[in-house]
Structure formats: structure tokens, C-alpha cells
Amino acid sequence: MSDAAKVTSLDDLARFRAAVIKALDELRLSISEAESEVGRVRGWVERDQSLYWQTQHRKAQEHVATCKSALFRKQMVTSSKDQKPSVVDEKKALERAHARLALCEQKRAAVKKWSIQITREEILFKAGLAPLSALVDRELPHAVTLLARMLEHLDAYMKLKVPDLSKLYDGGADAAVADMRRRGDSIRAMLGTAAAGDAGAERDGAAPEGGGESPQGGASGSQAEPSEADR
Amino acid sequence: MSVAGARMRMDLALKDLHLKWAHVSQSWNDPVSRAFESNYLDALDQGARLAAGALDKMRDSIARAKRECGEG
Numbered sequence: 667m668s669d670a671a672k673v674t675s676l677d678d679l680a681r682f683r684a685a686v687i688k689a690l691d692e693l694r695l696s697i698s699e700a701e702s703e704v705g706r707v708r709g710w711v712e713r714d715q716s717l718y719w720q721t722q723h724r725k726a727q728e729h730v731a732t733c734k735s736a737l738f739r740k741q742m743v744t745s746s747k748d749q750k751p752s753v754v755d756e757k758k759a760l761e762r763a764h765a766r767l768a769l770c771e772q773k774r775a776a777v778k779k780w781s782i783q784i785t786r787e788e789i790l791f792k793a794g795l796a797p798l799s800a801l802v803d804r805e806l807p808h809a810v811t812l813l814a815r816m817l818e819h820l821d822a823y824m825k826l827k828v829p830d831l832s833k834l835y836d837g838g839a840d841a842a843v844a845d846m847r848r849r850g851d852s853i854r855a856m857l858g859t860a861a862a863g864d865a866g867a868e869r870d871g872a873a874p875e876g877g878g879e880s881p882q883g884g885a886s887g888s889q890a891e892p893s894e895a896d897r
Numbered sequence: 898m899s900v901a902g903a904r905m906r907m908d909l910a911l912k913d914l915h916l917k918w919a920h921v922s923q924s925w926n927d928p929v930s931r932a933f934e935s936n937y938l939d940a941l942d943q944g945a946r947l948a949a950g951a952l953d954k955m956r957d958s959i960a961r962a963k964r965e966c967g968e969g
Contacts, residue, residue, distance in 0.1 A: 675924035682925075685917035692910035700903035700952055707959050715966040776965040787958050794951025798944035801937075809937045816929075 676820055683813040690806045697799055704788050711780045719777055723770035730767050733760040900959060904952040911945055914938075 673679060737756040898906070918938060922930065 669928050671929065672927040673925050678921045678924040682917050682921035685914055689910045689914040692906055696903040696907040696910070697948070699898040699906075700900050700955070703898065703900050703903070704955060704959070707962060711962055711966050718968075719966075773966060780962045780966055784958070784962055787955065791951045791955045794954075795948050798941075798948040801941055801944045805937060805940065809933070812933070 673816075673820060676817060676824070679813065679820075680817055683810060683817065686806065686810055686813065690802060690810065693798065693802045693806075697795055697802065700795070701792070704784075704791055708784045708788060711777060711784050715773075715777045716781065719770055719773040723767070723774055726763065726767040726770045730760070730763040733763040736760075900952055900956045904949060904956070907945060907948065907952070911941070914941075 733756065737753055737760055740751060740753045740756050743751055915938075918934070922934075
């Protein structure tokens with residue numbers, strides 16, 4: 667039948683359930699770690715790098731000013747032979763200071779751009795993870811529960827006690843017959859005793875000199891001998 | 898763990914789950930197992946594909962952000 671259940675190994679099913687639980691944990695950890703990393707990067711851009719390049723920009727401005735002063739001082743100096751001293755080094759230093767200042771301005775602009783962009787991309791990122799997050803938070807735990815219930819039911823089914831009828835066909839049958847015979851004897855004895863009591867009562871009625879008791883003590887004994895009337 | 902590391906962990910978890918599923922399919926193969934595959938495993942694959950795309954894009958964005966905002 668196409669709609670029949672077919673499970674041939676409960677151990678395999680139990681191992682698969684354990685694999686689902688493990689995958690669930692791994693996926694949950696992946697999502698959590700990825701979201702944390704994105705949060706850390708956003709914080710790095712918005713706070714750390716913003717502050718860093720702000721400080722670096724101020725320092726670069728100060729350095730440019732210092733280099734300009736150094737160049738100016740050197741240009742004002744007159745040597746003993748009325749010759750102008752070389753200002754090549756000062757000019758190179760000033761160029762480097764300007765380049766650093768330009769870099770700082772460029773980085774500050776990038777930080778400003780990324781502070782907005784990383785937030786926007788984080789929203790898209792979370793949207794992309796949302797279906798998997800929903801599966802991990804709701805659907806997969808449900809799948810684990812479903813597998814657990816299946817295992818419970820199948821296990822209970824496997825543990826069902828079916829009476830072993832084959833015992834009737836081997837040594838068990840003799841024991842059962844013996845037991846039945848014993849019960850039959852007992853019942854017959856009781857019936858015999860009761861019959862003896864009745865006969866005694868009848869005899870007592872006919873011969874009052876007997877004192878009203880049966881010779882074997884009435885109906886109290888289960889192994890009573892037959893009375894005279896029974897014989 | 899980095900976003901790339903998270904992607905790798907996710908891929909490994911799904912690969913392992915599919916291996917286990919292939920194994921259990923040999924001893925559990927009926928309408929309930931097919932519904933299980935359709936409802937949970939196929940859905941998981943779809944969700945993982947979307948997540949992988951998002952993780953890859955974010956990995957690239959983080960690399961660019963670090964390059965453009967960092968000192969280097």
C-alpha cells in the first residue's frame with residue numbers, strides 16, 4: 667500500500683533526530699554569530715572609526731600648520747653668504763602633511779557614508795536571514811518534537827505484549843490440564859461434602875438417636891469420607 | 898566568529914543533516930517521511946539559500962567597509 671508506514675530502524679530515526687538537534691544548534695549559532703559580527707562592524711564604523719578619523723584629521727591639520735611654519739621660517743632665514751637655504755625637506759614634509767590631511771578627509775567621508783550604508787545593509791541582511799531564523803526558532807523544534815513523538819509511539823508499539831499461544835501446544839498444556847483437574851477435584855470434593863451433609867440431615871431426620879451430627883463432623887471438611895447413606 | 902565563518906558553519910550543518918537524511922531515508926520511507934522532507938528539509942534548503950546570499954553580500958560589504966574606513 668502506498669500510504670502504509672515503513673520504518674525499519676528506530677535507531678536510525680533516533681540518530682536522525684539527534685542530527686536535527688545538532689543542525690538546529692549549529693544554525694542558531696551561525697545566525698547569532700553573523701548578526702553579532704554585523705553589529706560589531708557597525709559599532710566599529712559608527713563609533714570607533716568616526717572618533718579615530720576625527721582625531722586623525724585634527725592632528726593632520728595641526729601637522730600641516732607646523733610644516734607650513736617650518737617652511738616659512740626656513741624661507742626667512744638668510745645664510746652668511748646671502749644665499750637662501752634649501753627648503754626641499756620642508757616642502758616634502760608639507761606635501762606629506764597635506765596628503766595625510768586629504769586621506770583623513772576622505773576617510774571621514776567614507777565613515778559617514780558607511781555609517782548609513784551598513785545600517786541599511788544590516789536591515790537587508792536580517793531580512794535575508796529571517797526565513798532561516800523562523801525555521802530555526804519555530805519549525806525545526808517542531809520537527810524534533812514530531813520525531814520524538816513518532817519514536818515514542820513506535821517504541822510503545824514494539825513493546826506491546828502479545829500472548830504466547832504456542833505454550834498451549836507444548837509443556838504448558840499439561841500444566842493447564844493438571845491445574846484444571848485440581849480445580850475440578852476440589853469442586854467435586856466440595857460438592858461431595860455438601861451432598862454428605864444433606865444425606866446426614868436426611869438420616870438424622872429419620873433416626874433422631876444419632877444426635878444431629880454427621881459421623882465426619884458435617885460440612886467443615888473438604889476431604890470428607892462418604893457417609894453411610896452415600897454408600 | 899566572522900560572517901564567512903558563520904556561512905561555513907551553516908553549510909557544514911546542512912551538509913551533515915542531508916547526509917543523515919540520506920541514511921535514514923533507507924529505513925524510513927513512507928508518506929510521513931516524504932511530508933517531513935517537503936515541510937522541513939526543503940524549506941530549510943530554501944531558507945539556507947536566502948541566508949547564504951545575505952551572508953555573502955554582508956561579507957563583501959564588511960570587507961569594503963573595513964578597507965574604506967580603516968587605516969590601511
